[in-house]
Amino acid sequence: MTEHLHLLHILHELQQKHRYISEESICEVAAQLSLPVSQVRAVVAFYAFFYSTPCGHYHILFSNCTSCGYRAGGTDLIRMLSQKLSVNIGQTRKDGQLSIHETSCIGMCDHGASLLINGVPLIHLDSEKIEQITDLIEADKPLNEWPLDWFHIKDHIYKRGLLLEGDLPAGDGLRAMLARGREETLTEITQSKLRGRGGAGFSTGLKWHLCQQATGEAHYVVCNADEGEPGTFKDRMLLQQHADALLEGMTICAYVIGAYQGFIYLRGEYRYLLPHLQATLLHRRKLGLLGTAILGQTGFDFDIDIVVGAGAYICGEESALIESLEGKPGIPRSRPPFPVAHGYLGQPTVVNNVETFIAATHIVCNGSEWFTAAGTTESTGSKLLSISGDCAAPGIYEYSFGVTIQQVLEECGADNVQAVQVGGPAGTLLDQTAFHRQIAFEDVGTGGSFMIFNRERDILAIIHQFAAFFAHESCGFCTPCRVGTTLLKQGLNKIIIGQGARNDMAELQRVSELVRRYSHCGLGHTAANPILDGLQHFPQAFEQQLTQYDFTARFELDAALQEARQLTQHDDKGAHLKQEGD
Amino acid sequence: MMTAPEPNLIRIDDREIPFVHGETIMDAALAADVYIPHLCHFPGITPQGNCKLCTVEVDGKPLTACTSPAAAGQQIRNNIPELNEARKVLTQMLFIEGNHICPSCEKTGNCALQAMAYHLGMLHQHFPQQFPEREVDASHPTIMLDRIRCILCSLCVRASQEVDGKNVFAIAGRGIHASLIVNTASGKLVDSDLEPSDLAARICPVGAILIKEHGYDAPIGKRIFDQHKISEIGLEKIYIAGAKSDDS
Ligand SMILES: Cc1cc2nc3c(=O)[nH]c(=O)nc-3n(C[C@H](O)[C@H](O)[C@H](O)COP(=O)(O)O)c2cc1C
Ligand code: SF4
Ligand code: SF4
Ligand code: FES
Numbered sequence: 001m002t003e004h005l006h007l008l009h010i011l012h013e014l015q016q017k018h019r020y021i022s023e024e025s026i027c028e029v030a031a032q033l034s035l036p037v038s039q040v041r042a043v044v045a046f047y048a049f050f051y052s053t054p055c056g057h058y059h060i061l062f063s064n065c066t067s068c069g070y071r072a073g074g075t076d077l078i079r080m081l082s083q084k085l086s087v088n089i090g091q092t093r094k095d096g097q098l099s100i101h102e103t104s105c106i107g108m109c110d111h112g113a114s115l116l117i118n119g120v121p122l123i124h125l126d127s128e129k130i131e132q133i134t135d136l137i138e139a140d141k142p143l144n145e146w147p148l149d150w151f152h153i154k155d156h157i158y159k160r161g162l163l164l165e166g167d168l169p170a171g172d173g174l175r176a177m178l179a180r181g182r183e184e185t186l187t188e189i190t191q192s193k194l195r196g197r198g199g200a201g202f203s204t205g206l207k208w209h210l211c212q213q214a215t216g217e218a219h220y221v222v223c224n225a226d227e228g229e230p231g232t233f234k235d236r237m238l239l240q241q242h243a244d245a246l247l248e249g250m251t252i253c254a255y256v257i258g259a260y261q262g263f264i265y266l267r268g269e270y271r272y273l274l275p276h277l278q279a280t281l282l283h284r285r286k287l288g289l290l291g292t293a294i295l296g297q298t299g300f301d302f303d304i305d306i307v308v309g310a311g312a313y314i315c316g317e318e319s320a321l322i323e324s325l326e327g328k329p330g331i332p333r334s335r336p337p338f339p340v341a342h343g344y345l346g347q348p349t350v351v352n353n354v355e356t357f358i359a360a361t362h363i364v365c366n367g368s369e370w371f372t373a374a375g376t377t378e379s380t381g382s383k384l385l386s387i388s389g390d391c392a393a394p395g396i397y398e399y400s401f402g403v404t405i406q407q408v409l410e411e412c413g414a415d416n417v418q419a420v421q422v423g424g425p426a427g428t429l430l431d432q433t434a435f436h437r438q439i440a441f442e443d444v445g446t447g448g449s450f451m452i453f454n455r456e457r458d459i460l461a462i463i464h465q466f467a468a469f470f471a472h473e474s475c476g477f478c479t480p481c482r483v484g485t486t487l488l489k490q491g492l493n494k495i496i497i498g499q500g501a502r503n504d505m506a507e508l509q510r511v512s513e514l515v516r517r518y519s520h521c522g523l524g525h526t527a528a529n530p531i532l533d534g535l536q537h538f539p540q541a542f543e544q545q546l547t548q549y550d551f552t553a554r555f556e557l558d559a560a561l562q563e564a565r566q567l568t569q570h571d572d573k574g575a576h577l578k579q580e581g582d
Numbered sequence: 583m584m585t586a587p588e589p590n591l592i593r594i595d596d597r598e599i600p601f602v603h604g605e606t607i608m609d610a611a612l613a614a615d616v617y618i619p620h621l622c623h624f625p626g627i628t629p630q631g632n633c634k635l636c637t638v639e640v641d642g643k644p645l646t647a648c649t650s651p652a653a654a655g656q657q658i659r660n661n662i663p664e665l666n667e668a669r670k671v672l673t674q675m676l677f678i679e680g681n682h683i684c685p686s687c688e689k690t691g692n693c694a695l696q697a698m699a700y701h702l703g704m705l706h707q708h709f710p711q712q713f714p715e716r717e718v719d720a721s722h723p724t725i726m727l728d729r730i731r732c733i734l735c736s737l738c739v740r741a742s743q744e745v746d747g748k749n750v751f752a753i754a755g756r757g758i759h760a761s762l763i764v765n766t767a768s769g770k771l772v773d774s775d776l777e778p779s780d781l782a783a784r785i786c787p788v789g790a791i792l793i794k795e796h797g798y799d800a801p802i803g804k805r806i807f808d809q810h811k812i813s814e815i816g817l818e819k820i821y822i823a824g825a826k827s828d829d830s
Contacts, residue, residue: 027767038752038765045754045763312756329754334631334649476734476753476760478632483675486758487709514671517644518634554710 006307007033007043007327011050012268016119020054039328046329046475048103048311049119049268056087056098058137061116064469065105065230066462067388067451070125072113077125078102084134098137104313104469105230106269109388109451110156110395118143119271122150153272155237156395159411161382162374163242163355163362164398171289173248173361177255178295180364186212186256189360192368193380198224198316198353199423199447200522201379204360207350211340212257214348221253221262221302222325222344222351226309226316228267229424230469231449234384235354237396239266239273242358243280247304249357251290252364253350254302262304263344265321268311277306313473317521318351319343320475331477332521355384355448375401379440387412389452399439406435408450416454419538424449425466426526429533459541463534464492470527481524484515488531494554495545501552505542509535592656594618594638601652608636608647611660617813618660619669619701621676621694621787622735623648625818627744630736633676635669635698670702678709679758680716681730682788688797689789691805692821695733697812716761721772724794725783732762732790742782750776762790784822 007029014025021044030037044050062070062078070078082089082100092099108114111123120143122133129150136146157164177185190205211219223246227235238246250262266273281304284290294300312330314320320330322344343349352360359381363371372380379401385408388394392413399408409417420430422439423446430437430444437444453462471485491508494500512528512535519525534541557577565575591598592607594616601610606629611618622633629648636647639659647660659665676695684690698704716729734753739762742750750771754763766773776783778793786792802808810817 023767023769036749036752036765037767038749038754038763041763041769042752042754045759046756048756329756334646336651471757474757476755476757479634479672479675482734482757482760483679483709483712486712487675490710511671514668518637518668518672520631520634520646 007035007040008047008307008310008324011040011044011047012308012310015050018054019056019059020051022052033327035327042329043327046312047268047309050310054092054096056092056096056100058098059118060098060100061103061106062100063104063106063108063114063116064102064465065109066453066465067109067231067394068106068111068114068123069465070102070113070115073126075127077113077127077130080127081130081133084130085137097140103269103311104228104473105232107227107233107236107267108153109231109233109386111153116269119268120151121153121269121272123153124150153236153240155240156393157237157398158393158395159397159399161398161400162371163245163358163382163384164396166362166366168245168248168361168365170244170248170284170287171295173245173252173364174255174289174295176365177252178297182256185252185364188368189256189363192363192371193378194356194359194363194371195379195441196353197355197359197383197447199229199426199445201441201445204352204356207340207352208253208256210338211348211350214341216347218261218345218347219254219257219259220344220347220349221250221257221259221304222318222321222349223250223262223264223357224316224318224321224351224353225264225270226267226313226321227270227354228313228316228473229426229447229449230466231386231388231421231424231451232447233386233388234396234448236270236273238354238358238384239270239277243277244284245358245361246354247280247284247290249352249359249361250304251294251302252360253352253357255300257348257350259350260301260303262302263325264304264306265315265325266306266308267315268309271308274306274308281306312475313469314475314521314523317523320521321351322349329475331475332523334520353447376438376440376442378442383439383446384448385439385446385450386448387450387452390414390417390454390457391452401440402438404436404438405430405444408439409435409452412452414452414454416456417452418455418457419453419459421451421453421462421530422446422449424451425469425530426522427529429463429530429537431537434537459534459538460492460496460545463530463541464489464496466530467492467527470523474523474527475521478518478520478524480515480518481520481527484511484519484524485527487511488515488528492531495542498545498547499552499554499556500542500546501549502546503551505535505539505546508542589654591654592652592658594658594660595662605652606648607638607640607645607650607652607656607658610652611647612815615815616660617815618647619666619698619813620648621698621733622737624737624741624785627737627740630740633672633733633735635672637665637668639665666702669698670704671708673698673702673704674706674708676733677704677707678711680714680732681711687731687789688792689731691802691808692800693789693807694787694812694821697807700807701812712758714758719764719771721770722774722776722794723772724778725771725776726792726794727762727764727771728790728792729762730790731788732786733788734760734762735787737785737787738762738782738791741785742776742780746780746782748775748780748782750774750780750782781822 087093113125195201315330319333620636631646631649719727
């Protein structure tokens with residue numbers, strides 16, 4: 001299995017080998033790839049899975065997602081494990097045996113509380129398993145001697161529609177395309193009115209057309225398999241079960257736009273899928289469905305490399321993804337120019353979501369009318385939902401666009417529902433007065449995340465969790481998002497710890513609107529959505545935490561003296577001060 | 583719209599402004615003596631659009647003037663209360679993100695961030711101070727780097743690459759932890775080929791990069807923004823020359 005010689009891959013190897021990336025390694029890699037030291041250093045600092053100090057022999061990353069996070073089952077499992085193993089969260093134990101950190105959603109939301117151990121997902125955590133993990137680590141048992149079923153990731157598919165019902169033998173899509181011809185194929189895609197499944201909903205036919213028309217030295221096809229939006233795991237299932245249809249969709253796109261090279265950008269959390277994807281690529285090359293003279297057509301040459309990310313939600317944004325493909329930190333570019341004209345290496349590039357390519361394969365096989373027969377006028381076809389949170393059957397559900405939230409809730413067995421977060425933290429937070437609304441680009445859009453919260457959940461804590469997610473994932477390029485997401489997190493925290501006043505709600509509103517309006521990219525444009533939706537639909541969640549004042553200082557006089565009390569070892573009555581208003 | 587838009591004209595607030603194909607809104611505005619507040623833009627250097635102060639409303643949409651191409655017929659709002667209020671908040675964010683102790687900073691009076699705060703009527707920092715820990719690099723014999731005042735505008739990065747033909751700086755790290763790094767094996771300025779005459783050493787809008795042994799060459803009261811408003815067009819030349827006491 002050869003991995004593409006890519007900066008991210010070289011750094012991953014070093015991280016695996018030494019458990020961190022030293023300054024010497026950075027200089028060596030820079031020399032090896034003829035890159036500036038500063039670029040390698042910046043990449044190491046940007047991606048969450050690279051460390052500049054040694055991690056433990058067992059390196060554990062607990063997801064902090066509301067669905068697959070360490071609190072998903074009610075108990076704080078990260079605290080439990082760190083106490084049992086006597087290690088502080090975020091640190092490496094003195095003997096170097098282990099380190100425990102938090103990470104953003106790892107896409108295991110249909111499997112309860114989950115973690116990555118040395119990069120591999122371990123699912124269905126509970127207190128009992130935490131005990132067992134403690135023993136295995138203290139006994140120094142290698143991971144391959146741990147119970148196998150802990151690592152076995154099943155897909156739960158509860159409802160099949162257009163894409164999941166039919167079975168497409170490898171090569172059928174390509175043969176159908178060659179029978180149709182290049183332009184007819186593009187016409188079919190355009191007439192299907194297929195829109196991007198990654199969230200933004202841009203017309204796929206138009207995107208391919210624009211890229212085909214753009215001039216350049218080479219054209220590229222890129223599959224966005226970064227799936228970082230918390231609560232989304234449908235691409236994980238598609239990559240596992242429908243890799244052929246995906247690779248076929250990419251190959252069809254390559255033929256239409258005139259590309260010879262494609263990439264799958266796979267999120268680092270899904271590295272465990274790499275062997276399967278590599279094997280599928282190899283198999284397709286053997287079948288003549290990839291490589292040179294595909295299906296015997298001279299000049300139909302195309303191949304695909306896989307580049308694996310390293311823990312950065314922003315790399316799902318298409319221009320940040322392209323920067324990352326180029327071996328740089330994932331900083332979104334200024335647009336225009338758009339990737340269709342100026343993408344990978346400055347050349348015309350199509351970036352599409354996994355599900356979009358698979359839908360394209362099916363459309364080429366079955367025709368655009370088959371597709372438009374499902375869905376609504378503006379949102380044709382079907383959508384895969386990744387349903388998680390408080391319901392009886394979390395998993396994958398494929399619905400025709402236009403389905404109501406209420407219907408979805410009924411079918412997955414959710415009752416006593418307080419709120420639904422559609423489209424992940426970047427999407428929309430809905431209360432029950434909106435459950436009649438439809439899943440569709442023209443109503444409630446989603447890249448696939450559908451998280452359910454029942455009445456036992458603390459909505460403010462969830463909103464705070466989302467705010468922390470964005471503060472952690474902001475790339476730091478532009479002022480409003482870089483500083484604003486941190487201020488929003490701090491502002492919410494002030495209310496949660498009972499120090500917030502009326503004024504703090506107004507302040508959250510004001511900063512949220514600024515972050516939404518003035519940020520550089522989609523991350524900043526959506527980062528304040530949970531707060532704005534929360535203030536609008538769940539104001540009581542904020543209000544019940546407020547003090548009765550209009551304004552409270554963030555600075556607390558007595559708390560500020562704590563350090564002085566410790567230093568002087570005085571903690572009597574005289575060493576405490578009263579805050580004004582107490 | 584009643585009349586077809588004039589070719590190669592944009593309207594900024596109440597003025598019609600000509601532009602040449604390929605110019606940005608910022609280029610056209612500056613050429614016509616129209617000030618759009620900006621911190622990360624510098625004429626002649628590729629714009630990047632990170633500070634967001636130059637955001638204007640183009641046909642109702644917020645866009646950064648420094649990176650957005652001018653196009654015939656654009657109706658642009660610039661000097662309006664909503665935008666200036668947002669610019670003020672962004673400036674406050676830049677202040678609290680680092681440590682800006684203006685009265686004791688060598689750059690006071692020559693600092694674009696400070697001048698911007700005055701220009702926008704910013705009377706206090708408003709937000710909680712973040713007190714980041716960022717390293718000082720005093721290793722270079724003639725140039726000082728105090729990261730605590732860096733506003734991550736990347737002008738030094740771009741000036742070094744595009745004008746000086748070197749590659750001394752970069753920005754590393756994510757989110758609120760972003761910081762300026764030096765492109766040497768040691769990470770120290772002393773090992774770089776940066777010289778005091780380089781644009782990269784002089785372009786810093788704040789007091790993050792300072793030329794050593796030139797403290798208070800110009801006394802307070804005779805510094806750039808004691809004598810000029812930041813809204814005057816073309817101050818860059820004075821800026822680059824450094825604050826000589828008789829620069830005016
Ligand atoms: C912060 C951010 C994260 C994103 N993450 C993803 C992602 O994980 N997967 C995805 O397909 N699109 C993601 N997108 C959308 C992409 O920028 C892009 O629109 C999409 O890949 C285009 O493919 P499509 O048209 O097939 O949806 C993200 C956008 C933003 C702003
Ligand atoms: S909005 Fe956030 S993620 Fe996007 S460029 Fe700005 S700082 Fe980076
Ligand atoms: S050191 Fe100065 S010029 Fe360089 S990024 Fe920081 S503020 Fe900008
Ligand atoms: S001057 Fe345009 S974004 Fe900073």
